[in-house]
Amino acid sequence: MAKEVTKREDNYSQWYDDLVVKADLAERSAVRGCMVIKPYGYAIWEKMHEVLDRMFKDTGHVNAYFPLFIPKSFLSREAEHVEGFAKECAVVTHHRLMANPDGPGVVVDPSAKLEEELVVRPTSETIIWNTYKNWITSWRDLPILCNQWANVVRWEMRTRLFLRTAEFLWQEGHTAHATQQEAIEETEKMVNVYADFARNYLALPVIVGHKSPNERFAGALDTLCIEAMMQDGKALQAGTSHFLGQNFAKAFDVQYTNKEGKQEYVWATSWGVSTRLMGALIMAHGDDNGLVLPPKLAPIQVVMVPIYKSEEEHSAILAKMEELKAELCAHGHTVKIDDRDTLRPGFKFAEWELKGVPVRIAMGPRDLAGGTVELARRDTLEKVSVPQDGLGSRIEELLDDIQNNIYKKALAFRDSKIRKVDSWEEFKNEVGKGGFLLCHWDGTKETEEKIKEETKATIRCIPMDSVVCEEEGKCIYTGKPSHRRVVFAISY
Amino acid sequence: MAKEVTKREDNYSQWYDDLVVKADLAERSAVRGCMVIKPYGYAIWEKMHEVLDRMFKDTGHVNAYFPLFIPKSFLSREAEHVEGFAKECAVVTHHRLMANPDGPGVVVDPSAKLEEELVVRPTSETIIWNTYKNWITSWRDLPILCNQWANVVRWEMRTRLFLRTAEFLWQEGHTAHATQQEAIEETEKMVNVYADFARNYLALPVIVGHKSPNERFAGALDTLCIEAMMQDGKALQAGTSHFLGQNFAKAFDVQYTNKEGKQEYVWATSWGVSTRLMGALIMAHGDDNGLVLPPKLAPIQVVMVPIYKSEEEHSAILAKMEELKAELCAHGHTVKIDDRDTLRPGFKFAEWELKGVPVRIAMGPRDLAGGTVELARRDTLEKVSVPQDGLGSRIEELLDDIQNNIYKKALAFRDSKIRKVDSWEEFKNEVGKGGFLLCHWDGTKETEEKIKEETKATIRCIPMDSVVCEEEGKCIYTGKPSHRRVVFAISY
Numbered sequence: 001m002a003k004e005v006t007k008r009e010d011n012y013s014q015w016y017d018d019l020v021v022k023a024d025l026a027e028r029s030a031v032r033g034c035m036v037i038k039p040y041g042y043a044i045w046e047k048m049h050e051v052l053d054r055m056f057k058d059t060g061h062v063n064a065y066f067p068l069f070i071p072k073s074f075l076s077r078e079a080e081h082v083e084g085f086a087k088e089c090a091v092v093t094h095h096r097l098m099a100n101p102d103g104p105g106v107v108v109d110p111s112a113k114l115e116e117e118l119v120v121r122p123t124s125e126t127i128i129w130n131t132y133k134n135w136i137t138s139w140r141d142l143p144i145l146c147n148q149w150a151n152v153v154r155w156e157m158r159t160r161l162f163l164r165t166a167e168f169l170w171q172e173g174h175t176a177h178a179t180q181q182e183a184i185e186e187t188e189k190m191v192n193v194y195a196d197f198a199r200n201y202l203a204l205p206v207i208v209g210h211k212s213p214n215e216r217f218a219g220a221l222d223t224l225c226i227e228a229m230m231q232d233g234k235a236l237q238a239g240t241s242h243f244l245g246q247n248f249a250k251a252f253d254v255q256y257t258n259k260e261g262k263q264e265y266v267w268a269t270s271w272g273v274s275t276r277l278m279g280a281l282i283m284a285h286g287d288d289n290g291l292v293l294p295p296k297l298a299p300i301q302v303v304m305v306p307i308y309k310s311e312e313e314h315s316a317i318l319a320k321m322e323e324l325k326a327e328l329c330a331h332g333h334t335v336k337i338d339d340r341d342t343l344r345p346g347f348k349f350a351e352w353e354l355k356g357v358p359v360r361i362a363m364g365p366r367d368l369a370g371g372t373v374e375l376a377r378r379d380t381l382e383k384v385s386v387p388q389d390g391l392g393s394r395i396e397e398l399l400d401d402i403q404n405n406i407y408k409k410a411l412a413f414r415d416s417k418i419r420k421v422d423s424w425e426e427f428k429n430e431v432g433k434g435g436f437l438l439c440h441w442d443g444t445k446e447t448e449e450k451i452k453e454e455t456k457a458t459i460r461c462i463p464m465d466s467v468v469c470e471e472e473g474k475c476i477y478t479g480k481p482s483h484r485r486v487v488f489a490i491s492y
Numbered sequence: 493m494a495k496e497v498t499k500r501e502d503n504y505s506q507w508y509d510d511l512v513v514k515a516d517l518a519e520r521s522a523v524r525g526c527m528v529i530k531p532y533g534y535a536i537w538e539k540m541h542e543v544l545d546r547m548f549k550d551t552g553h554v555n556a557y558f559p560l561f562i563p564k565s566f567l568s569r570e571a572e573h574v575e576g577f578a579k580e581c582a583v584v585t586h587h588r589l590m591a592n593p594d595g596p597g598v599v600v601d602p603s604a605k606l607e608e609e610l611v612v613r614p615t616s617e618t619i620i621w622n623t624y625k626n627w628i629t630s631w632r633d634l635p636i637l638c639n640q641w642a643n644v645v646r647w648e649m650r651t652r653l654f655l656r657t658a659e660f661l662w663q664e665g666h667t668a669h670a671t672q673q674e675a676i677e678e679t680e681k682m683v684n685v686y687a688d689f690a691r692n693y694l695a696l697p698v699i700v701g702h703k704s705p706n707e708r709f710a711g712a713l714d715t716l717c718i719e720a721m722m723q724d725g726k727a728l729q730a731g732t733s734h735f736l737g738q739n740f741a742k743a744f745d746v747q748y749t750n751k752e753g754k755q756e757y758v759w760a761t762s763w764g765v766s767t768r769l770m771g772a773l774i775m776a777h778g779d780d781n782g783l784v785l786p787p788k789l790a791p792i793q794v795v796m797v798p799i800y801k802s803e804e805e806h807s808a809i810l811a812k813m814e815e816l817k818a819e820l821c822a823h824g825h826t827v828k829i830d831d832r833d834t835l836r837p838g839f840k841f842a843e844w845e846l847k848g849v850p851v852r853i854a855m856g857p858r859d860l861a862g863g864t865v866e867l868a869r870r871d872t873l874e875k876v877s878v879p880q881d882g883l884g885s886r887i888e889e890l891l892d893d894i895q896n897n898i899y900k901k902a903l904a905f906r907d908s909k910i911r912k913v914d915s916w917e918e919f920k921n922e923v924g925k926g927g928f929l930l931c932h933w934d935g936t937k938e939t940e941e942k943i944k945e946e947t948k949a950t951i952r953c954i955p956m957d958s959v960v961c962e963e964e965g966k967c968i969y970t971g972k973p974s975h976r977r978v979v980f981a982i983s984y
Contacts, residue, residue, distance in 0.1 A: 027623075027626075029558070029559045029619070029623065030559075030563060030566070030619065030622050030623075031559045031561045031562070031563060031610065031619070034559035034560070034561060035559070036556070036557070036558050036559065036623050037556060037557040038556055039554040039555065039556045039638060042554075042555050042556050042557055043555070045557075046555060062531040062534075062535065063531065063534050063535070063538060064529060064531045064534050065528070065529035065534055065537075065661065066521070066528050067521045067522075067523045067526035067527070067528065067659060068526070068612070068643055068645065068659050069523045069526060069582070069659070070523070071522060071523060072589065072597075072598060072599075072600075073597060074522070075589070075598060076596070076597040076598050082589075082598060086588070086589035086590070086598050087588055087589070087590075088587070088588065089587065089588065089589060090561070090584045090586075090587055090610070091584060091585065091586040091587065091588075091589065091600055092582045092583060092584050092585075092612065093583065093584075093585045093586065093600065094582075094585065095580070095581065095582055095583065095647040096578070096579055096580065096581065096583075096647065097564065097567070097574075097578035097579070097581060097583065098578070098579075104568070105564075105565060105568040106567060106568050106574060106578050107564075108564075108583055108585065108609055117600055118523065118582070119589070120560070120584065120612070127521070127522065127523070130522050131519075131521065131522075131528050134519075140834070146531060150643075151560055151642075151643065153560065155587040155588065167559060167560050167561070169557065342632070
């Protein structure tokens with residue numbers, strides 16, 4: 001092995017941390033809670049960015065950019081919003097440093113205190129709705145369908161690379177609509193875009209549903225989400241889409257003149273996914289050898305490793321590889337030839353397995369003579385010798401097959417972790433085993449909080465599809481009547 | 493006219509501000525010095541981003557992401573660097589707000605004071621070199637060729653949209669090399685990438701050269717730059733590439749083992765362009781009707797406006813337009829049909845002129861009957877009736893022609909603003925008229941500073957190409973001998 005990775009069954013959490021660092025995805029920085037996203041990790045994020053950006057544009061959205069800073073007073077305008085975000089934010093209070101009068105280095109210049117403190121955006125509803133106020137006069141100005149790719153900061157106390165960091169990268173869509181109906185449709189449309197992205201690119205099966213009131217975004221009337229299942233049986237929220245009603249329009253006094261000439265408050269949505277998706281990708285598919293990347297998001301889809309003894313063999317094999325690479329590139333694949341001469345093939349194999357490259361092609365003198373290559377697929381670790389002829393279309397099929405297989409495997413795993421639980425005793429026994437527990441709930445905040453207190457499990461969502469949950473029953477905790485099951489789990 | 497724009501000759505500065513706002517590129521935000529980049533402006537920046545990103549990758553660079561925050565003490569490690577950046581930075585001192593005990597709203601929670609203040613990055617050399625320290629052990633780890641797309645903050649006192657804002661978007665390349673020679677080559681390579689981008693995409697002629705020591709980046713041994721000429725005769729620095737020597741490697745103790753097994757400090761470069769390029773684009777090409785966008789960076793290359801009276805004409809023209817649009821899109825062009833039914837064609841024409849769309853196609857009933865369209869090009873405002881047949885290739889040629897013409901026009905203007913000046917009297921007379929003044933200079937800091945004090949002119953660069961400047965002469969200010977002319981100008 002190139003680098004030792006802890007086995008999942010020994011310590012899943014350590015396995016994750018190992019993978020992030022040893023596969024060169026990210027590392028902790030000198031700044032508390034902030035990460036450095038390394039080139040290989042960033043290349044995967046760039047792929048996600050590219051696909052999502054196209055999906056947003058295909059659904060009529062445009063990008064824009066709003067300030068990093070939010071005046072402190074803006075946060076307070078929406079009562080629940082400030083409650084949710086004021087407790088963990090980075091506050092800018094001064095705009096200058098000066099030479100330290102008492103020693104080396106620099107200190108904050110006390111004369112450069114800001115009149116009003118600025119908060120580094122934890123999310124941008126407030127600054128954006130303050131801006132939209134000037135963009136919206138009449139129904140003709142609606143809808144506004146903006147997205148922003150940006151960094152945000154939430155001063156989390158316990159951080160983990162990608163999953164929970166003080167600074168993270170994300171996109172945040174902020175839309176403004178004339179009617180409630182249109183805003184609700186937008187909220188649903190975008191959670192479905194996320195579900196589509198999760199399933200078809202991340203190869204990640206997700207349950208789409210509503211959050212319970214306790215778990216809603218601070219300031220939302222409804223939060224839709226996609227929930228995924230990790231290999232340790234914990235749930236991970238992978239994306240959210242919020243119906244904000246008229247809360248922010250009222251907080252920032254954003255009204256429009258409707259077709260009848262009457263003033264009305266504007267309806268809002270916001271929706272986002274973040275570098276947390278990197279965590280989902282790693283934890284959903286990785287194995288004890290390292291990452292397993294879905295081909296559609298792999299920065300390198302095919303790696304080629306030459307195997308040779310003499311310099312003559314080397315150059316002949318390399319020439320053939322360049323030829324094959326050109327063919328694969330013409331098919332639209334991303335190919336790397338690993339021709340480092342200081343490392344042995346076995347080391348390279350392990351390294352590219354660790355990095356999750358979907359397909360490895362090895363070629364030695366016998367392959368060269370016989371017109372074959374050795375194909376190894378990362379997902380199943382199967383190896384097979386195939387002719388060089390027609391390699392382009394073979395790889396195309398193989399990458400499709402890997403993409404589908406990774407999804408199917410994750411789906412089978414996820415489904416094996418879903419079960420119905422009908423009593424409180426059973427729930428307490430089952431919850432520690434992980435997975436999604438489908439249970440009846442009486443619909444009250446109090447019950448949800450008590451269940452959380454006693455078991456750490458939360459309602460991940462009230463499912464909209466994927467899982468059939470409409471049925472009569474009794475709340476596992478209070479025994480009160482319930483009309484549908486909801487999804488409980490321990491979550492990240 | 494759709495919206496009134498001040499004429500350039502009346503007030504160039506107001507013309508610029510009008511254009512930025514009225515063409516929907518950007519606007520001031522509620523946060524002092526920070527701008528909102530509106531969707532149309534952001535779409536142009538996205539094009540720049542896309543092209544530059546490809547150019548960086550084609551020259552072997554990869555993207556990564558480093559923290560937004562820099563520990564205060566990091567800034568002090570490099571003496572000149574802290575001098576350059578400490579005076580205008582946003583300082584984070586606390587990590588929590590709390591309910592105001594004395595009234596409504598929230599206040600900074602005094603118990604959440606950070607042990608060490610964090611500076612919002614004004615540039616990332618320090619945090620990146622602190623990171624590179626852990627990435628570099630041996631010569632095998634070099635070179636590191638990273639770029640970052642990010643937001644940065646410099647607390648400028650006087651701000652102007654795009655040209656000088658507290659927060660701006662940019663890319664910053666940070667490379668690490670084993671040898672001085674390699675780092676110098678990288679510095680030159682990247683300033684040439686910028687010059688190529690400026691000339692071939694922005695259609696902006698630039699002079700490439702070295703900054704004088706006074707104008708260097710804080711912490712650099714040499715700064716290369718591209719300098720452009722705006723229509724008001726002022727210079728604009730459009731991009732810089734710094735040879736940092738071993739300054740940051742020494743400040744952060746980044747050494748590597750060379751092939752001979754000896755420890756050596758690593759050599760560094762950094763290079764960047766920012767949303768300031770948007771300002772250059774606007775000021776270099778715009779006219780009294782609005783923006784003039786080079787086709788290669790125009791979010792919309794062709795706009796189509798239907799002209800009709802009856803609903804029958806409308807639908808027939810629209811159907812034909814959709815057909816032509818499909819043909820143009822197949823040629824790779826970006827086309828918009830402006831079918832808004834509440835606005836007259838003349839209003840639409842003016843609006844798209846204001847927004848700088850390179851080509852406008854109008855079609856009325858007579859065009860429909862005759863199989864023609866009216867083509868209008870934004871750069872010359874010429875209109876011509878052409879057959880619908882073969883429109884795709886005609887537009888392709890036209891867009892090329894416009895791209896070239898815009899560049900030629902800017903080049904002719906720029907060249908008309910370059911002149912040799914040989915005496916101090918003449919310099920004082922000429923400098924107020926704008927343009928690049930090629931003058932002899934004795935090479936001292938003192939002379940440069942005195943010239944700046946007396947005239948506000950600075951040395952924009954010591955040219956490397958574009959302008960022949962090698963010749964013997966005497967310093968315009970001190971009369972001391974000089975071996976080459978340098979470029980003086982009043983600048984943005």
